[in-house]
Amino acid sequence: MTQTEQTIRPWYKSSILWPIPKDWGIVELWSLCKIVKSWWTPNSSNELFYNWNIPFLSINDMTNQWKYIYYTQNFISQEWLENSSSWIVPPNSLIYSMYASVWLVSINKIPLATSQAVLNLILKEEENIDYLYYYLIFIKQFTKKFIVTWTQWNLNAQIVKTFKVVLPETSEQQVIANILKIVDNAIGIVESIIKNLENRNKWLQQALLTGKIRLKWFEKTKLQFLPIKSFSKEISEKNRNNEDLIVLSCTKYDWLVPSLEYFWRKIYSDDLTTYKIVHKNCFAYATNHIEEWSIWYQSKYEKTLISPMYTVFKTNETMDDEYLFKLLKTHYYIHEYQKRMEWSIDRRGWLRWDEFSKIKVPVPSLDEQRAIANIFNKTIEEVNLYKQKLEKLQLVKKWLMQQLLTGKVRVNVK
Numbered sequence: 001m002t003q004t005e006q007t008i009r010p011w012y013k014s015s016i017l018w019p020i021p022k023d024w025g026i027v028e029l030w031s032l033c034k035i036v037k038s039w040w041t042p043n044s045s046n047e048l049f050y051n052w053n054i055p056f057l058s059i060n061d062m063t064n065q066w067k068y069i070y071y072t073q074n075f076i077s078q079e080w081l082e083n084s085s086s087w088i089v090p091p092n093s094l095i096y097s098m099y100a101s102v103w104l105v106s107i108n109k110i111p112l113a114t115s116q117a118v119l120n121l122i123l124k125e126e127e128n129i130d131y132l133y134y135y136l137i138f139i140k141q142f143t144k145k146f147i148v149t150w151t152q153w154n155l156n157a158q159i160v161k162t163f164k165v166v167l168p169e170t171s172e173q174q175v176i177a178n179i180l181k182i183v184d185n186a187i188g189i190v191e192s193i194i195k196n197l198e199n200r201n202k203w204l205q206q207a208l209l210t211g212k213i214r215l216k217w218f219e220k221t222k223l224q225f226l227p228i229k230s231f232s233k234e235i236s237e238k239n240r241n242n243e244d245l246i247v248l249s250c251t252k253y254d255w256l257v258p259s260l261e262y263f264w265r266k267i268y269s270d271d272l273t274t275y276k277i278v279h280k281n282c283f284a285y286a287t288n289h290i291e292e293w294s295i296w297y298q299s300k301y302e303k304t305l306i307s308p309m310y311t312v313f314k315t316n317e318t319m320d321d322e323y324l325f326k327l328l329k330t331h332y333y334i335h336e337y338q339k340r341m342e343w344s345i346d347r348r349g350w351l352r353w354d355e356f357s358k359i360k361v362p363v364p365s366l367d368e369q370r371a372i373a374n375i376f377n378k379t380i381e382e383v384n385l386y387k388q389k390l391e392k393l394q395l396v397k398k399w400l401m402q403q404l405l406t407g408k409v410r411v412n413v414k
Contacts, residue, residue, distance in 0.1 A: 012407070015166075016164065017142075017164055017166060018406055019407075020166055020406070020407045021168070021407040021410065023168070023169070024166055024167060024168045024407055025166075025167050026164050026165065026166055026167070027164075027165055027167060028161065028162050028163065028164060028165070029121070029132075029160065029161055029162065029163040029164075029165050030161040030162065032121075032123055032124060032125070032128060032132065032165065033121045033122060033123055033124060034122045034123065034124050035120070035121075035122040036119065036120070036121055036122075036157075036161050037087075037119070037120050038098070038114070038116050038118060038119045038120065038157050039114075039115075039116060052075050052076055052077035052078065052080075053075055053077075053078070054075055054076045054077065054078065054081060054088070054112070054113055055071070055072040055074075055075060055110055055111070055112035055113070056072055056074040056075055056076045056112065056113050056114070056115075057069065057072050057089075057095065057108070057112050057113070057114045057115070057118065058072065058073060058074055058115070059097060059099075059100065059101045059104065059117055059118075060073060061073060061106075062095070062097060062101075062104045062106045062118075063101065063104065065106065066106065067105075067106060067107060067133065067184065068106065068107055068108075068109050069095070069106050069107070069108040069109060069110065069112070070109050070110060071110070072110075072112055076113055081113065087113075088111045088112065088113060089108060089111065089112055089113065089114060089120045089122070090111060090122060091108055091109055091110060091111060092107060092108070092109070092123075092126050092129060093107070093108055093120055093121060093122045093123070094106075094107060094120075094121040094123065094129060094132060094133060094136070095107070095108055095114065095118050095119070095120055095121070096118060096119045096121065096136060096160060097117060097118050098117060098118060098119055098155040098156070098157060098160060099116070099117040099155075100117070102155050103136075103137070103140045103143070105133055105136045105137055107129060107130075107133060119157050119160050119161075125170070127170055127173070127174060128170070128173060130173075130174070130177035130178075130180075130181065131173035131174070131176060131177045132165070133177075134176070134177060134180050134401060134405060135165060135166070135405055136163075137401070138401045138402075138405045139163065143155070143163065166405065166406070166407065168407070169413070171413045172410075172411060172413050175411045175412070175413050176404045176405065176411055179400060179404065179411065180397065180400060180401065180404070183393060183396055183397045183400060184397070186393055187390065187393045187394065187397065190386055190389050190390045190393060191390065193386050194383060194386045194387060194390065197379070197382060197383045197386065198383060200379070201376070201379045201380070201383065202331075204375070204376070204379065205326070205330050205376070206330070206331075206332070208372050208375070208376075209323075209326060209327045209330055209362070209372065210330075210332060210362060211223050211225075211362035211364070214364075214368075215368060215371055215372065218364060218365065218367070218368040218371070221364065221365050221368060222364075222365070223362055223363070223364050224362070224363045224364075225360045225361065225362055225363070226360060226361065226363045227357060227358050227359065227360050227361075228313075228356065228357045228358070228359050228360075228361060229357035229358065231315055231316050231318050231319045231363070232283075232313045232314060232315045232316070232319070232357065233313060233314060233316075234311065234312065234313045234353045234357070235276075235277075235278075235279070235282060235312045235313060235314050236276060236312065237276060237277045237279075237312075238273065238274060238275070238276060238277070238308075239272050239273055239274070239275045239276070239277055239305055240273055242272060242273050243272075243277075243303075243305075245272075245277070245303055245304055245305045246258050246301060246304045246305065247259045247260070247268050247272070247275065247304070247305045247306070247307075248278065248284075248298070248301075248304050248305065248306050249263070249306075249307075250284055250285065250286050250294045250295075250296055250306065250310060255296050256278075256284060256296045256297075256298050256300075256304075256306075268307065272305060274308050275305040275306060275307060275308060276305065276306050276307070276308055276310060276312050277303055277304070277305060277312075278298045278301075278303070278304050278305065278306050278312050279298075279302070279303055279314070280298060280299060280300075280301060280302050280303070281297075281298070281299055281314070281321060282297075282298050282312055282313065282314045283295065283296070283297055283298070283312065283313050283314070283315075283321075283324075283325070283328075284296055284298060284306055284310050284311065284312045285310065285311050285351075285356075286309065286310055287309055287310060287311045287350055287351060287352060288309060288350050290337045290341075290351050290356075291334060291337045291338045291341060291351075293329065293334065295328055295329065296325075297321060297322075297325045299321075311351075311352070311353050311356065313353065313357075318363075318366060319363070319366075319369070320366060320369035320370050320373055322370075322373035322376075322377070323369035323370065323372055323373040324361070324369075326372075326373060326376050327361055327362075328361075333359070333361075336359055337351055337356075337359075340355050340356070340358075340359070342355070
């Protein structure tokens with residue numbers, strides 16, 4: 001937001017950032033701190049300096065724990081600490097990442113040492129800490145111009161020290177921070193629910209799709225373990241008539257997708273006569289990297305094309321395709337693909353149909369297959385509903401930060 005983008009309202013004043021309430025001020029970040037410091041990382045090849053008892057912060061710790069740092073993955077020795085210019089960062093300090101993964105902000109709840117990848121801010125007044133935490137996250141959009149790009153994105157410590165901070169009175173800072181913490185807590189609860197549901201779904205996959213647990217109303221029915229070739233056949237139909245069909249790519253996470261839409265450019269051959277036709281309700285997998293989850297089911301288009309590097313197959317009436325698809329995407333079968341791949345001199349792996357089709361899978365009755373697939377559809381739908389809630393909460397937080405941290409919306413401090 002710039003001052004030319006809105007008329008300055010009564011009780012507001014112009015500033016170098018945006019119009020702010022007349023009773024707010026602007027200071028540089030360093031002026032709110034007793035100490036602002038960063039230092040060099042010890043040499044990781046020196047075993048005397050690592051795996052000891054002093055917590056040593058990494059960027060991974062910040063990305064894994066986000067706001068509050070309660071533990072670290074790495075530790076250093078007292079010897080290193082005593083023979084360096086570094087010191088222990090006291091609890092309740094702000095830690096701001098400057099190298100590679102820039103703009104991460106955390107508050108340490110334990111004493112720890114850090115590397116040169118972060119800047120440590122020990123505040124004069126700890127009651128400012130939550131407000132400043134949210135403010136530093138918010139101003140990311142305004143600090144991109146300070147990024148220095150070499151092999152990675154970097155920020156300079158001197159620049160971070162001079163970040164402009166918009167400051168209301170302490171009491172208003174605390175109310176703003178408390179509102180944002182309430183939203184953060186809600187986000188944390190939903191994220192925890194999603195994680196638990198996804199763990200439950202993994203367990204259900206392992207139990208139901210491998211036949212370790214049977215659905216109660218099917219316990220007395222027969223469960224067979226059959227090779228894929230017993231209910232499927234390879235389809236190797238070439239586009240010999242050079243039909244003008246959509247070309248699909250088999251991706252790791254995004255299903256079978258139109259290649260032009262996914263890559264935003266043409267990456268496939270001009271000659272499509274060697275490409276394979278994938279009819280509706282067929283499976284396709286990347287013959288040379290199926291172990292990277294690249295196996296999908298085509299149920300959208302009546303007829304499409306895919307690279308000749310892919311293997312296409314179709315099941316018969318004894319198999320429910322939804323059930324089989326979920327089964328073939330489990331960790332157990334990804335491991336099976338890895339075991340059966342042929343490796344060439346250039347370390348490229350291949351899993352051709354002859355070997356793939358020998359893989360045995362649990363085949364219950366068609367009704368049980370459909371029941372299992374329906375259970376997983378409902379569990380996935382449940383996770384997606386919570387993910388939608390999470391997206392809405394994140395949008396609420398973004399809106400609140402935009403309104404509260406700029407002073408566009410004032411809070412009642414009484």
